[in-house]
Amino acid sequence: MFLINCPFCGEREQSEFKAGGEAHIERPKQPTELSDDEWAEFLFMRKNIKGIQFERWNHTHGCRKWFNIARDTSNDQIKAVYKMGEKPPVKL
């Protein structure tokens, strides 16, 4: 079970959090302009990689805030934790 360093509360156990899928997928500002394929790309397509993956997490049983983490899916190590709206760290 991970220890996740919530940017608002500090280090807490994984059971306090909920994973929210891949990070940095912005909801299109003008969905009506998009073709079916483009909309489907936003709606359905997600990465599932071995290595560093950027994910959204929510501190559901804590501050209820959403934030991002960079996790190495091969060993579950969390390389970085950063707030919503921030860019992922370049060096990991």
Added chain:
Amino acid sequence: MSKNLRFKSSKILDETYRISFKFNNKTYYGYKGDTLASALLANDVHLVGRSFKYHRPRGIMTAGSEEPNAIIQLHDNTSRTEPNVRATEIEIYEGLVASSQNCWPSVNFDIGGINNILSPVLPAGFYYKTFMWPKNFWEKYEYFIRKSAGLGKSPKEADPDIYEHKYMHCDVLIIGAGISGIIAAKIAAKNGLKTLLVDEKSFLGGSTIYDNSEFSKINNQIVSSWLEKEINEISKLENLEIKTRTSVAAFHGYNFLLARESLTDHLPINQRENKIRQRLLKIRAKKVISATGAIERPLIFDNNDRPGILLSSAIKKYIDLYGVASGENNILFTNNDTAYETAMSMIQRGIKINAIIDNREQVDSKLSYEVEKNNIKIFKGYTVVDTYGYKRINGLSIMELSKDGQKVIGKKIKLICDSLGVSGGWTPAVHLFTQSGGKLKFREDDQVFIPSKYPSDQLCIGSCNGDFSIEEITTNTILSVKKFLNINNTNYKTLEIMTGINRSKRNIWLLPSDKILGKTKSFVDYQNDATAKDIKLALREGFRSIEHVKRYTTTGMGTDQGKLGNMHALGIISETAGTKMGEHGTTTFRPPYTPLTFGTIVGRNVGEFFDITRRTPIHDWHVANNAKFENVGQWKRAWYYPKENENMHQAVQRESKAARECAGILDASTLGKIDIQGTDTSEFLNRVYTNAWSKLAIGKCRYGIMLNEDGMVYDDGVTTRLDENHYIMTTTTGGAANVLGKLEDYLQTEWPELDVYLSSVTDHYATISVCGPHSKKIVSKIFPDLDFSDEKFPHMSFKNAKIGQIKCRVMRISFTGEQSYEINIQSNYGKSVWEKCMEAGKNFDITPYGTETMHLLRAEKGFIIVGQDTDATMTPIDLQMDWIVSKKKYDFIGKRSLYRSDTIKDDRKQLVGLLTENPDEVLEEGAQIVADIKKSPIEMLGHVTSSYYSPNLNKSIALGVVKGGKKMLGQKLIIPMENKNINVTVADPVFLDKEGKRLNAKL
């Protein structure tokens, strides 16, 4: 029993404390400190069970948690019964009752033993290959298989014991209190680190604590004495916590470990009352040191599974620790020096050794010379080729090994014995290390897998790290622990080590025999009866990966996870396939290391604590008024209120009629309520609901549907504008938490620019809904100052009100289609206001109704229930609710998906009404809907989602989803049931009062 197998002055036994216990209905005696296994051996009982597949007689094989055979049922037919307990681990207590598991009718006469004779036709994969065909025979096979095979019986009564969970935090966790664990604990604790030391046994010191050999010394002291002093010293250290009888079950990532601490399992049953039996420790350790030791390997030869055959180290432990000999005529069979340590223990106690058979041609350690000096015959370069005796070994034959070890040569020599100790060298117990994600490497020199890559801040020391001699263990432990903990001073001066053994070993995974392989039974996995022959067969049939071979042959798939034989399986695979060890993978050990009880896993979360129960503030009134309850999520909701002898149907019919003809009252407190404030709230609602919200005036209510981004209906409810920037949203009972989570998600991540704040207030308010033609008169009595005229207080509007000094909100909204009022008041007043309503409604026959009537009434009106009439594949258009989807709004959640090529298809499943040909026939919810029953296969068009008998319409009504249903109005369809086909007609889903007149009806 004439044999004297018990010696006095053993280390941990209390010989003044005699204990009686029962095994297979016979009474035996042992001493306090005995395990069930040591006590049985002292009574000359070796036969303890039958093997899983062939039902071969099996005996105690080991002296620890790796035991594959001596698996017993404790206290059969009582509430405390427990299957799969290892006799080698359970400490005896007065009144212990144990029985063999895998035998029927008894361990001495077992019907399944016939499988042993049939075994040529019971090869690997037999169960897969045979019992799957022909299919309809399975039931017949199953009866006998279940009866004769089995891994114990589960209890039939509730567990009377108490269990609990405990979190523990430490700087260093040390798993295993053998010599290396003790040294590590001393170094860590003496340097100020908060240290936790756990061991699965009841005593500290591992196997070194009973090593009394003159040939192995530290600083000129016998190792057991040296270690005893160390243990004495560390037990006084303040920042060291020691837990015995504590077995680590799982080693997860981030150094999170689960351990089971047994607190009362060694006590007589009558001393266990009100005590915690087992505790699940949830340990977070900054650093973990595994000192889990090593497990001795058996040797793989024909008939290597007879009762009386034990690991040589187990024999030594029974002698030195428990003062028990496993036989009177002993033979040892080895490929390394370990067996000579056992021999020395036997010689010390005067136990007879008939011979030692050693695979090695050269045996030249100090210890072996000493053994030879005692006139014990050592057959060097020999191997056992067969054993004899059915329920107990009574002899064996040996032959000389060829130079390459592939064949046997020369003449067969027969020897007699009643006990055989085998030693195939040692396997580091890396189970926990690999569970944590650790990677192993293979050490050719003595054919062992040892830890190589650590996935977290951890270290393996001692024999689990491949250090087997006292010298290697002490030197390497001190050095590596120092480095691992960043410590300069260890308190350990140079240790002077003396040892009598060499490292030499002659490793042959599958020993040769004079018979062809097909005629041998050389067991690799004792518990699951997998033989060397089975593994070779699997390879012949094309299996390569160890994970596949394992599943095909069931090697390593028993409750012991193949702790003894997995290495041999790997060895035989690599030899046969001509590949390197580990090339076909190593098996993955999974938690738990040894089985856990369900009690330990659930801890205190049993009975009413299993899950949270949510009750409304009016709950007690419902109970007092004979309500039946239904579970809606965690909520207990009043389902219906039967009067006298009414059944559910009768009660619901009465309640439904009353709600439309006079007045009904419903506890709606469970509906989710979200308080929304902020200057951008109306924009926010515009984005989350499908309809338009900008023009909703203060004091007005509006129904809304929320979609997922994929266009499917997610939740629905009424939202009321309380003030300029203040709204209250209601959600479905089950969806409340998810809706709040989803809205928060959008606010925080997509639209952080919006000034909107959300707060869950579900539990803050009690909600009482009064409906029916008399509802206005009833609420007028409660709020005499409020103008309830249709002009001043129309449908879909809200008023602030007061009862006495208590503020409340009254909404005129309706889920029944009747005129109705919803009173929202601070929770703690809920019950008294409910009672006030009942009092005020007395003259109007106010009738409390439950969720079932609510569902019926809304179905009459064709109102959907999200989750019942929808299933995450329904758009509002599919639900024939086009009116609620704004065409003007540029965007809202899910809008774009409503015109994807798939969602605009005409033949999607759409919500329709269904009327049965026979108005008394009520459809079954979930029943399939078809059009043509002549064509095969019959095409399924949809299913019934809601179905009731309507007392207000005097006929059966139903809602269902049907492919292209929108265009089928008036068309005949068929509901095929088990015994009949029911004819239905597609109808408008609104069955009653389509014009909505009843919302303003007056009586």
